Amino acid sequence: MYTLVTIADVVQILPSDFDKPSARAIEDWINTKYADKVIHGVGLCVGFHSLLSASEGLIGNGTGIVHVNVDFRLVVFRPFKGEIIRGTISSSNDEGIHMSMGFFEDVIAPRGLLFSPSTPEADESGTVWVWRANENEFWFDRTEKCLMRVEQEVWQDLSPQMKKFDEDFDLESRDIHGMRPAPFRLNVSMGLTGLGPDLWWLGEDAVVAEEAAEAPENLEGTNGAAVAT
Numbered sequence: 001m002y003t004l005v006t007i008a009d010v011v012q013i014l015p016s017d018f019d020k021p022s023a024r025a026i027e028d029w030i031n032t033k034y035a036d037k038v039i040h041g042v043g044l045c046v047g048f049h050s051l052l053s054a055s056e057g058l059i060g061n062g063t064g065i066v067h068v069n070v071d072f073r074l075v076v077f078r079p080f081k082g083e084i085i086r087g088t089i090s091s092s093n094d095e096g097i098h099m100s101m102g103f104f105e106d107v108i109a110p111r112g113l114l115f116s117p118s119t120p121e122a123d124e125s126g127t128v129w130v131w132r133a134n135e136n137e138f139w140f141d142r143t144e145k146c147l148m149r150v151e152q153e154v155w156q157d158l159s160p161q162m163k164k165f166d167e168d169f170d171l172e173s174r175d176i177h178g179m180r181p182a183p184f185r186l187n188v189s190m191g192l193t194g195l196g197p198d199l200w201w202l203g204e205d206a207v208v209a210e211e212a213a214e215a216p217e218n219l220e221g222t223n224g225a226a227v228a229t
Contacts (some may be wrong), residue, residue, distance in 0.1 A: 001085060004049055004073045005042055007034075011055075013057065013066040023051060026070060034074055038183040040157055043078030044104060077104060077184065079150045084195075087188075089144050092127045094120050099148060099188065103201055106182040109148060113189035115196065131196075142188075144197040148188035158183055 009030070014155055017025040027048050034045040050073045053099040057066035087099035089108055094114045097114070099107035111118070115131040117137075122128075140146075158181055 001077065001079045001084060002046065003043070003076050003078055004071055005039075005076050006052065006071060008071050009033075011054075011068045011070050013068065015064040016184055018066075022054075022057075025071075026051060026054065026068065026193050030070075030072060030074075040155055040183060041209070042077040046075040046077055048159050049073040057176055076222075078153075082150070083150045085150060086145060086147055087195075088141050089140055089146060091142065092120065092129055092140065094127060097129055097190070099146065104186075106185040107148075107188055108185065109188050109190050111149060112189055113187070113190045134175065135183060138196070138200055140197065140208070144199060146190060146197050148190050149195060150186055151189050152187040153186040154187060156181060156183055157183075 011023075011026050011029045013025045013029065017028070020028070030048045035047045037045050039045060050174075051072065052071040054071075055069040057068045058118070059066055075227045086102070087101045089097055090100040090105070091098045096108050096110040097103075099109060101107060111129075112118075115133070118129050118140075119225060120127045121130050125142060128142070131138040141229055
């Protein structure tokens with residue numbers, strides 16, 4: 001799910017950062033530029049990992065900015081095809097189910113990659129998908145935690161204007177799945193045994209116990225998955 005990539009860049013240290021140790025100033029600049037950004041064909045940058053090399057600084061004429069050539073590693077989110085990841089159902093429409101991983105929202109389970117036969121149903125909260133099997137109904141309810149399998153990466157080189165969208169982005173510019181333009185998206189499946197809502201496979205008691213174990217008060221003092229920047 002997470003990988004290390006090596007990047008070469010020219011760091012620009014402002015005079016206002018001269019009071020910082022050089023390594024810290026370089027790290028702060030890298031995190032400001034790259035953290036939570038998508039590099040096309042590479043993935044979503046989580047944050048700085050390590051500095052490999054740095055040149056002597058060159059002071060820019062008239063600006064006082066110090067330019068440093070650096071090689072460094074970044075932690076990048078990019079699941080491989082076939083990897084099983086966990087997410088939460090955020091919304092649904094007639095074309096599929098939108099998933100959220102908390103830090104990454106551009107995940108879709110298209111209708112063709114759900115258990116068959118699955119159909120969309122309308123209720124008071126919107127569209128909900130239902131898998132009917134052996135006279136039983138299994139619901140993909142909103143906010144349910146699910147396991148899903150990565151099937152495809154979708155990359156899109158967005159223009160500067162398109163990068164400035166927000167939640168009210170013109171609906172006509174959304175794709176057939178109702179998703180806004182995104183530089184990096186994952187298409188996932190929930191059509192194999194063990195995939196889909198945890199509740200189906202673990203039972204309600206096990207899900208409640210798992211959620212209690214993951215509560216913030218029970219994680220205090222542990223080394224979680226968050227990356228400090």
